[in-house]
Amino acid sequence: MQDVEKYCPYGIRLSENPNRNKIKFFNNENPVWLEIGFGSGEHLFFQAHNNPTVNFIGCEPYINGVATLLGKLQSQNLKNVIIYPGDVRDLMDVMDEQTLDQVFLLYPDPWPKRRHHKRRFVSKAFLDPLIPLIKTGGELYIATDIGDYVRQTLLSIRAYDNLLWTAEGPKSWRVPWQNWVKTRYERKAIAAGRRSYYLTFRKF
Numbered sequence: 593m594q595d596v597e598k599y600c601p602y603g604i605r606l607s608e609n610p611n612r613n614k615i616k617f618f619n620n621e622n623p624v625w626l627e628i629g630f631g632s633g634e635h636l637f638f639q640a641h642n643n644p645t646v647n648f649i650g651c652e653p654y655i656n657g658v659a660t661l662l663g664k665l666q667s668q669n670l671k672n673v674i675i676y677p678g679d680v681r682d683l684m685d686v687m688d689e690q691t692l693d694q695v696f697l698l699y700p701d702p703w704p705k706r707r708h709h710k711r712r713f714v715s716k717a718f719l720d721p722l723i724p725l726i727k728t729g730g731e732l733y734i735a736t737d738i739g740d741y742v743r744q745t746l747l748s749i750r751a752y753d754n755l756l757w758t759a760e761g762p763k764s765w766r767v768p769w770q771n772w773v774k775t776r777y778e779r780k781a782i783a784a785g786r787r788s789y790y791l792t793f794r795k796f
């Protein structure tokens with residue numbers, strides 16, 4: 593990981609922080625949006641390009657995806673993105689509470705086998721550290737094409753009495769968010785004939 597961090601010019605170097613002290617990620621007061629598991633970075637690049645006054649943190653251990661995103665960021669000279677080329681749990685450890693205005697979790701790994709469901713991102717093990725990092729009034733966006741993932745998400749989120757599912761009706765969560773770009777995984781889902789679910793939760 594240290595080598596990857598060294599060669600990632602937009603990266604943060606957690607290996608230089610062995611005591612896991614809290615990190616100040618940006619030197620301005622702009623909103624901070626986090627994308628967890630950005631894959632090849634289509635959505636993160638789109639948002640960073642369209643929202644120059646937002647600070648972005650992207651997290652992805654799939655190194656080919658990191659390289660693809662880096663190329664795009666450099667070609668447009670975008671400076672409002674920090675990449676962590678690893679597991680988001682490392683990042684959550686060093687982040688202050690009430691840091692994040694928006695969090696995107698787009699097509700998390702489905703782990704279809706029942707005995708693997710506990711590995712899904714939307715579970716107590718991931719949500720317990722994540723939710724405090726979201727600002728009051730901030731939002732968590734989750735997209736998936738797996739109906740059972742929706743079920744597990746809604747059940748898991750019920751444990752947090754400071755999160756509200758903002759669905760306005762039975763159809764609203766089948767419609768993509770405004771300012772949306774299809775990710776690579778979403779294109780694959782569409783090609784395979786699957787429809788997506790778009791869940792929004794607000795912290796209060």
Ligand SMILES: C[S@@+](CC[C@H](N)C(=O)[O-])C[C@H]1O[C@@H](n2cnc3c(N)ncnc32)[C@H](O)[C@@H]1O
Pocket residue numbers: 628629630631632651652653654657678679680681698699700701702775776777778
């Ligand atoms: C199904 S892919 C979706 C990628 C992308 N969001 C998309 O929609 O095309 C899930 C991604 O989550 C990443 N991932 C899995 N566990 C992760 C973790 N603990 N921290 C950060 N990313 C993770 C994987 O490497 C993978 O790229």
